[in-house]
Amino acid sequence: MDTFIFTKKLLIVDDEPELLAMVKSILEEAGFTNIVTAGSVSDALTICHLTLPDMALLDVMLPDGDGFELYEKINKIARIPMIFLTAKDASDDKLTGLGLGADDYIVKPFLPQELILRVCAVLRRCYKDNSVLSLDGCNIDFERAEVIKESETLPLTAKEHALLKILADNSGKIVTVDNLCEALWGDNPFGYENSLNAHVRRVREKIEINPSSPTSLITVKGLGYKLITRN
Amino acid sequence: MKSYLNFLSKRLSSLIIRICLLLLLNIIVYVITFYGVISKDYGVTSPRNTLAFISENSSISGISSSAKEQLDAINVWAIFIDNNGNVAWNYAAPSELPDKFSINDVAIFSKGYLLDYPVFVDTNDDGLLLLGYPKDSYFKLSNNAFSINAIRKLPVFFVAILILDAFIVLLLYYRSKKRMVSNIEPILDGIESLSKGQPAVVKVGGDLEEISDGINKASQIISRQNIARANWIAGVSHDIRTPLAIILGYADKIKSHCDADSDFYKYSKIIGHNSFKIKNLVSDLNVVSKLQYDMQPLNMETTRMSKLLRTFVADRINEGLEDKYTLTLNIAEEAEPLSLNCDSRLINRALSNLVNNSISHNPEGCNINIDLMSTEDGLKLVIRDDGVGVTEDQQKIMQKPHYMDSLDDKLDLRHGLGTIIVKEIVQAHGGKVETPVVDNGYTTLLSFNL
Numbered sequence: 001m002d003t004f005i006f007t008k009k010l011l012i013v014d015d016e017p018e019l020l021a022m023v024k025s026i027l028e029e030a031g032f033t034n035i036v037t038a039g040s041v042s043d044a045l046t047i048c049h050l051t052l053p054d055m056a057l058l059d060v061m062l063p064d065g066d067g068f069e070l071y072e073k074i075n076k077i078a079r080i081p082m083i084f085l086t087a088k089d090a091s092d093d094k095l096t097g098l099g100l101g102a103d104d105y106i107v108k109p110f111l112p113q114e115l116i117l118r119v120c121a122v123l124r125r126c127y128k129d130n131s132v133l134s135l136d137g138c139n140i141d142f143e144r145a146e147v148i149k150e151s152e153t154l155p156l157t158a159k160e161h162a163l164l165k166i167l168a169d170n171s172g173k174i175v176t177v178d179n180l181c182e183a184l185w186g187d188n189p190f191g192y193e194n195s196l197n198a199h200v201r202r203v204r205e206k207i208e209i210n211p212s213s214p215t216s217l218i219t220v221k222g223l224g225y226k227l228i229t230r231n
Numbered sequence: 232m233k234s235y236l237n238f239l240s241k242r243l244s245s246l247i248i249r250i251c252l253l254l255l256l257n258i259i260v261y262v263i264t265f266y267g268v269i270s271k272d273y274g275v276t277s278p279r280n281t282l283a284f285i286s287e288n289s290s291i292s293g294i295s296s297s298a299k300e301q302l303d304a305i306n307v308w309a310i311f312i313d314n315n316g317n318v319a320w321n322y323a324a325p326s327e328l329p330d331k332f333s334i335n336d337v338a339i340f341s342k343g344y345l346l347d348y349p350v351f352v353d354t355n356d357d358g359l360l361l362l363g364y365p366k367d368s369y370f371k372l373s374n375n376a377f378s379i380n381a382i383r384k385l386p387v388f389f390v391a392i393l394i395l396d397a398f399i400v401l402l403l404y405y406r407s408k409k410r411m412v413s414n415i416e417p418i419l420d421g422i423e424s425l426s427k428g429q430p431a432v433v434k435v436g437g438d439l440e441e442i443s444d445g446i447n448k449a450s451q452i453i454s455r456q457n458i459a460r461a462n463w464i465a466g467v468s469h470d471i472r473t474p475l476a477i478i479l480g481y482a483d484k485i486k487s488h489c490d491a492d493s494d495f496y497k498y499s500k501i502i503g504h505n506s507f508k509i510k511n512l513v514s515d516l517n518v519v520s521k522l523q524y525d526m527q528p529l530n531m532e533t534t535r536m537s538k539l540l541r542t543f544v545a546d547r548i549n550e551g552l553e554d555k556y557t558l559t560l561n562i563a564e565e566a567e568p569l570s571l572n573c574d575s576r577l578i579n580r581a582l583s584n585l586v587n588n589s590i591s592h593n594p595e596g597c598n599i600n601i602d603l604m605s606t607e608d609g610l611k612l613v614i615r616d617d618g619v620g621v622t623e624d625q626q627k628i629m630q631k632p633h634y635m636d637s638l639d640d641k642l643d644l645r646h647g648l649g650t651i652i653v654k655e656i657v658q659a660h661g662g663k664v665e666t667p668v669v670d671n672g673y674t675t676l677l678s679f680n681l
Binding site: 016018022023025026029088108109170174176190224 | 470476477478480507537542544545549560561
């Protein structure tokens with residue numbers, strides 16, 4: 001786990017004090033040390049003007065406005081990652097939330113573990129010093145597009161870089177062949193599976209200790225691939 | 232158009248029978264009305280018969296007594312005019328009659344009237360027998376000549392006018408029926424929609440406007456009720472979510488602070504598990520009510536099924552699947568490129584419910600397989616597990632109408648919304664859900680036409 005994310009300042013906005021207390025205690029227990037809460041749009045904006053949080057969790061229905069408005073107002077102060085946390089699950093609400101550019105959308109009720117994982121995922125994605133990734137047999141420097149091994153440094157092609165980047169952004173999770181092809185060749189990438197296989201083979205030759213029995217870039221049969229990272 | 236023709240042919244025979252009955256009725260009324268007059272005026276006392284009788288029983292020299300009786304009986308007078316125009320004899324003749332008639336007089340009265348008396352004439356070698364009927368008892372055509380050409384044309388004219396009339400009657404009939412059908416059809420459609428609890432808008436003018444207004448009003452009431460019900464469900468489910476989140480959160484917190492073998496650990500786990508059940512029920516309830524009341528607009532897009540399934544399975548595994556369960560996707564090669572016009576969010580929902588069913592019914596664990604196959608007219612999705620399955624009796628219970636669809640007083644609250652939501656979603660996509668009885672585990676087939 002990346003410990004740096006636990007030092008980030010979180011703002012939780014909800015009009016239900018009990019829920020606010022609970023979310024705060026869940027996140028504190030998970031390791032977050034810097035959490036502020038607000039019960040209304042105006043309180044939230046006051047906090048943001050004083051010291052900007054690193055991330056905000058927003059309820060959609062608030063006593064003095066809605067979460068989408070608050071999202072836009074905070075965005076005008078500064079662009080920080082935000083997650084909607086709401087009891088509404090109507091599909092258009094979800095689209096409104098993500099259409100604004102929100103980083104995630106969690107529907108109440110949620111499992112505490114789910115909340116922690118999503119908050120961490122968004123923070124990691126937005127704040128991670130992710131230019132160097134550590135794998136079993138090598139490190140990958142995304143900024144320089146290089147694979148650094150003990151004895152040598154191998155350059156990555158644009159496609160290999162894109163492939164590793166999307167896998168690294170979802171490290172430990174399955175990324176489907178469809179998503180990989182889309183990331184590499186754009187919309188409607190049907191029929192690129194063979195090319196994808198070829199790129200995966202070449203990436204493995206660069207990053208794996210033994211490319212024929214990979215330990216970092218794993219095939220998930222029938223679905224896609226996942227990247228196992230060390231950190 | 233076809234329905235009009237059907238309608239027409241169905242009604243045509245009965246129309247023809249009715250016209251025939253009407254004609255028969257006319258004849259009967261005619262006979263009843265004129266029978267007395269005809270039998271009296273054209274029977275034995277008719278001018279023709281009387282004339283023949285008197286002629287036989289009289290001559291230039293006089294009239295027999297039986298003939299006189301006959302004349303008295305019907306109040307008719309008689310004279311006999313010899314070949315010179317002189318009256319040979321008379322019986323009961325009016326006094327104003329002349330004694331002698333010129334050839335002009337004869338020419339005039341022989342076709343018509345003598346001093347306004349309708350007269351009938353018989354001739355023999357000796358002269359003329361003339362019967363005088365009471366004034367206003369008969370109407371005589373004094374100029375009864377018709378053109379032969381006109382008479383020859385009559386049969387053709389009658390047949391033609393009959394055909395023309397029949398044609399016009401049929402045309403009028405067809406047009407009035409067509410207008411009626413075109414007015415009634417939207418009303419029937421509207422009533423059918425209402426009977427299914429769905430709103431209807433009927434626009435019909437004319438005589439039927441009142442009916443269509445009534446349907447529109449009923450429809451408004453139904454849709455208001457549907458919206459109110461769906462909103463009510465949405466509102467309740469919204470209000471349940473926050474307290475449920477708090478319960479779930481604190482149950483988890485208690486669990487994490489207890490020893491794994493303590494009772495409190497067990498209790499908090501049960502609280503968490505059941506809250507989770509309510510969570511699923513609440514969101515399912517919302518989706519079902521919106522689908523049932525047509526409140527959820529389908530967001531149809533052409534979606535490659537293989538991609539949708541890979542994403543679904545990958546997400547499901549990424550979210551964390553306990554080790555005792557496996558989730559495997561098998562896509563037949565020919566099914567790989569198949570696309571379905573669907574709301575992928577709802578299809579995901581259906582798949583998720585089926586997978587959740589397999590998981591919740593098999594706490595000991597099971598292997599879940601999703602197969603995608605192509606069929607002759609579409610595609611088939613098989614979601615199967617090798618778990619405990621259901622018995623035939625349970626299967627029968629599941630075939631019964633769900634309590635959401637039941638009007639029974641004794642609400643059968645056995646099963647949740649998991650299966651009904653799958654049914655609703657698949658039906659909204661024109662597909663079919665089957666749950667075949669299998670030896671091992673539980674299997675659901677979803678088939679869609681492309």
